[in-house]
Amino acid sequence: MRYETVIGLEVHTELATKSKIFCGCATKFGGAPNTQVCPVCSGMPGTLPVLNRAVVDCAIRAGLALNCEITRNNKFDRKNYFYPDLPKAYQVSQLYAPICTDGWLEVAAEDGGTKRVSIREIHMEEDAGKLVHDDWEDASLADYNRCGTALLEIVTQPDFRAASEVVDYIEKLKAILEYTGVSDCKMQEGSLRADINLSVRPVGAKELGTRTEMKNINSLRAIARAIEAETARQIELIEDGGRVVQETRRWDDSAGESCSMRAKEDAQDYRYFPEPDLPPIEITDAQIAEIRASLPELPQAKRRRYMEELGLPEYDTGILTGSVYLMRLFEETCAACGDPKEAANWIMGEVLGQLKLTQTLPENMIFAPASLGKLILLLRGNVINRGTAKKVFQKVFAENVDPEQYVKEHNLALMTDGGAIRSALEGVLAANEKSVNEYRGGKAQAFQYLIGQGMRALRGQAPAQEVTRLLKELLDD
Amino acid sequence: MAHNHNAEPVGAACKPPVTPHTPASTAITSLTALQLAAKLQARELTVAQALDAYYAVIEELEPKYNCYIHLCREHAYARAADIQPRIDAGEIRSALAGVPIAVKDLICTKGIPTTCASRMLADFIPPYDATVIEKINAADMIVLGKTNMDEFAMGSTTETSYFGPTRNPRDPAHVPGGSSGGSAAALAAMEAPIALGTDTGGSIRQPSAYCGVTGLKPTYGAVSRYGAVAYASSLDQIGPMGRDAADCAALFEIIAGQDPRDSTSMAPPAAFDADAALAKGVKGLRIGLPEAYFGEGLQPEAARAVLAAREVFVSLGAEAESFALPMTEYAVPTYYIIACAEACSNLSRYDGIKYGHSAEAANTLRETYILSRGEGFGMEVKRRIMLGNFVLSSGYFDAYYKKALQAKRMIQQAFAGAFEKYDLILGPVTPACAPKAGESLADPLKMYLSDIYTVMVNLAGLPAISLPCGTNARGLPIGLQLIGRPFEEGTLFAAARAYQTGAFA
Numbered sequence: 004m005r006y007e008t009v010i011g012l013e014v015h016t017e018l019a020t021k022s023k024i025f026c027g028c029a030t031k032f033g034g035a036p037n038t039q040v041c042p043v044c045s046g047m048p049g050t051l052p053v054l055n056r057a058v059v060d061c062a063i064r065a066g067l068a069l070n071c072e073i074t075r076n077n078k079f080d081r082k083n084y085f086y087p088d089l090p091k092a093y094q095v096s097q098l099y100a101p102i103c104t105d106g107w108l109e110v111a112a113e114d115g116g117t118k119r120v121s122i123r124e125i126h127m128e129e130d131a132g133k134l135v136h137d138d139w140e141d142a143s144l145a146d147y148n149r150c151g152t153a154l155l156e157i158v159t160q161p162d163f164r165a166a167s168e169v170v171d172y173i174e175k176l177k178a179i180l181e182y183t184g185v186s187d188c189k190m191q192e193g194s195l196r197a198d199i200n201l202s203v204r205p206v207g208a209k210e211l212g213t214r215t216e217m218k219n220i221n222s223l224r225a226i227a228r229a230i231e232a233e234t235a236r237q238i239e240l241i242e243d244g245g246r247v248v249q250e251t252r253r254w255d256d257s258a259g260e261s262c263s264m265r266a267k268e269d270a271q272d273y274r275y276f277p278e279p280d281l282p283p284i285e286i287t288d289a290q291i292a293e294i295r296a297s298l299p300e301l302p303q304a305k306r307r308r309y310m311e312e313l314g315l316p317e318y319d320t321g322i323l324t325g326s327v328y329l330m331r332l333f334e335e336t337c338a339a340c341g342d343p344k345e346a347a348n349w350i351m352g353e354v355l356g357q358l359k360l361t362q363t364l365p366e367n368m369i370f371a372p373a374s375l376g377k378l379i380l381l382l383r384g385n386v387i388n389r390g391t392a393k394k395v396f397q398k399v400f401a402e403n404v405d406p407e408q409y410v411k412e413h414n415l416a417l418m419t420d421g422g423a424i425r426s427a428l429e430g431v432l433a434a435n436e437k438s439v440n441e442y443r444g445g446k447a448q449a450f451q452y453l454i455g456q457g458m459r460a461l462r463g464q465a466p467a468q469e470v471t472r473l474l475k476e477l478l479d480d
Numbered sequence: 481m482a483h484n485h486n487a488e489p490v491g492a493a494c495k496p497p498v499t500p501h502t503p504a505s506t507a508i509t510s511l512t513a514l515q516l517a518a519k520l521q522a523r524e525l526t527v528a529q530a531l532d533a534y535y536a537v538i539e540e541l542e543p544k545y546n547c548y549i550h551l552c553r554e555h556a557y558a559r560a561a562d563i564q565p566r567i568d569a570g571e572i573r574s575a576l577a578g579v580p581i582a583v584k585d586l587i588c589t590k591g592i593p594t595t596c597a598s599r600m601l602a603d604f605i606p607p608y609d610a611t612v613i614e615k616i617n618a619a620d621m622i623v624l625g626k627t628n629m630d631e632f633a634m635g636s637t638t639e640t641s642y643f644g645p646t647r648n649p650r651d652p653a654h655v656p657g658g659s660s661g662g663s664a665a666a667l668a669a670m671e672a673p674i675a676l677g678t679d680t681g682g683s684i685r686q687p688s689a690y691c692g693v694t695g696l697k698p699t700y701g702a703v704s705r706y707g708a709v710a711y712a713s714s715l716d717q718i719g720p721m722g723r724d725a726a727d728c729a730a731l732f733e734i735i736a737g738q739d740p741r742d743s744t745s746m747a748p749p750a751a752f753d754a755d756a757a758l759a760k761g762v763k764g765l766r767i768g769l770p771e772a773y774f775g776e777g778l779q780p781e782a783a784r785a786v787l788a789a790r791e792v793f794v795s796l797g798a799e800a801e802s803f804a805l806p807m808t809e810y811a812v813p814t815y816y817i818i819a820c821a822e823a824c825s826n827l828s829r830y831d832g833i834k835y836g837h838s839a840e841a842a843n844t845l846r847e848t849y850i851l852s853r854g855e856g857f858g859m860e861v862k863r864r865i866m867l868g869n870f871v872l873s874s875g876y877f878d879a880y881y882k883k884a885l886q887a888k889r890m891i892q893q894a895f896a897g898a899f900e901k902y903d904l905i906l907g908p909v910t911p912a913c914a915p916k917a918g919e920s921l922a923d924p925l926k927m928y929l930s931d932i933y934t935v936m937v938n939l940a941g942l943p944a945i946s947l948p949c950g951t952n953a954r955g956l957p958i959g960l961q962l963i964g965r966p967f968e969e970g971t972l973f974a975a976a977r978a979y980q981t982g983a984f985a
Binding site: 042045046047048049050051052053054081083085087090091092093145272274275276277279280281282 | 588608707741869881
């Protein structure tokens, strides 16, 4: 029998706000344990939350970019459960009135076309801390730095049918969140993580199968692998005459398999109720209009424009707009050199090449974005040749050198003295009489050989066009 | 200062505390807070002398009444040394500058233990001050000590305290009421001139009534809750307790106001001015008496005293009539559902991990939770946590919690309707005078039902004042309750003041 996989997604993304959702503590990643905490975010008895309005603005930005309705009268609710990383033993979240509802995002469908994935809701909530296991002491230690960091949970309908659709959705979502400044989406720092709800059913069936949930997966590769493995596990179970149980499973990416965490019967009753410490937040039409007007050009629109206005190939525009960091590099390079095609070629070639070679993510590129534009100008102005430009770019990429300064300091500029080039070429012709005669006898390859010899004599520091022109001139005399 | 202190507070008409004090101390501790402040300003007394007098009385009476959980002498004398030069220089920061104050032990005080009368927080020393503490410090008042209470403010008798019960100074065989029983008893025993309490379902008003003192439950949002350890967040309010309305008004002026750290606090339509409020009087005020507040269950002695108070107001120029206040019968269940639901969540943080007592014997995470909470909380707290978890559980949420929220809204509407016709609502605080110690905890349901006249006010978010209006045959105080429109504490103080200066003039 053929099966269809049905997947719904809950993506948690940490907001890029400088301070936490209910207090003034910093949200910077990587601080020493428990240095970014205060009485409020550590749940000290008697403290109260005060909503950071920047979080609401971020949520509205995300909602508008994802075509959502914005809830005008927002409320928070408490989700109650005990866990050592949650010092209040409840998480302030939104159950009854999430800030955004009924949105969608267009993704590449598995069958080759495109499809709209429905976004059921986006709600605001606070993150928990982190438990670190100390093997030496055989103890778990709690780091509350992350406690109270603002999160958005973006929940889709069960609209995905394949891992590729999920991956494309997350990539597009990530780009939108980055473009709108909602999140920096650093997956390896846990600022974007996904819960996967997955079931299978015979192709053509109307009813959904029993679903399982896999929580907190934080890389695209792991998400794709988890989906493939869980699909296979469920199909095998059914084929063997078994039944899928509704449960939460933990995905172990290194083992490439998931294991059961808890069954539905053991599911916690979160005893949600309205958060009495936070009054409702009214969002006005004017506020929404203002935020809508401030939204940047989003990836989809940018991509269309790159194709139509700049005449770039579809594949390239996908790459260039897929990451806000590559997009910004592209636009700054264009602005600096005024040549979108050349800028795109450099990014698609050298920049992606270096990223791959050095295993670097676009967000971690260190060089000044204007440097690539400067380099292209040096090349176009015949100050350096393409080979030198590529070498200089490696330095730009690795050490953030300024290309102009680097070329000057290392004497890489091409010779501009026509007389010097001419006399060097005369020397080459005198030393290669045989080839000169062959050329004059009609053998075209001899010319290539002579150019090679000429470039060598000039140590590659003469513009190739100039060398070609002068050589021809000398030979045809 | 324009206050008139000729009249004795009505509480003084009750049976005085049994133990005689040393005359020198008594001369100081029998003053109202404003009278004491006047003497400090006139430099007839020093702040340290005031502290000496209070600590002498406290030392003498504490074995008998147990009003305090913790005294902070060192802190108090250090503050006195800081404040005295300002008073000497004529820099008077508030109407109560230099006056010591007793603070209920669930209001966080930096560096001073804040136990909530629970084993759970027996060792908790907050690293910060509650907003009200910052305000009383800025007003140059001095925390004398932290007063006893029902554990986590859950109870009506101050008998559920981990640190032992407080006795009623009017008659030590009786309870002082609760949960702010330590603050009320400290005032009645002259162990403090003024105090802070909190009121979630009557916890300021009921002990004030039982001990014969005056206490205000402010409008929800009028006083910052930041730093008050939460029992039921949507109902809790910090309020002033004193020997008379004038003292309470002076303290309310100091502690009231919107606080950026408490999102549920609100700016009043106009800033509260104690002197202006007290001077208003009651002439022309329309007073409504809810029929349901005078029905079955109200002791005849209490009914007579409260109705006599009505006549005092009429004689002072107010109009009074009875009216039907709907929803009264739903008040107690609505209150206990909402309060317990919020409490079970608010008290979850005491899990033995970060806050609160942590069981030594626990070997696993689960045991840490179970044993720490099992050992750390007393019976009444456990009862309310279980009740709260029950009403929030899936399958019961709609039937209980959601219904209670609907009832709360209807209670608010019922009051809003009444306030279209009346400026004040007058009634009893409790159905009867202070019960004997040990009687209430045996029958918690009966104890809950005695909250009938106070809990509606919290559900509706209204201000209400409790003041003494006589005694029963055994000399125990009877309380009168006046309920006002949101942010009209001024009207309550005006009426209470008129009553206290006019009734026995």
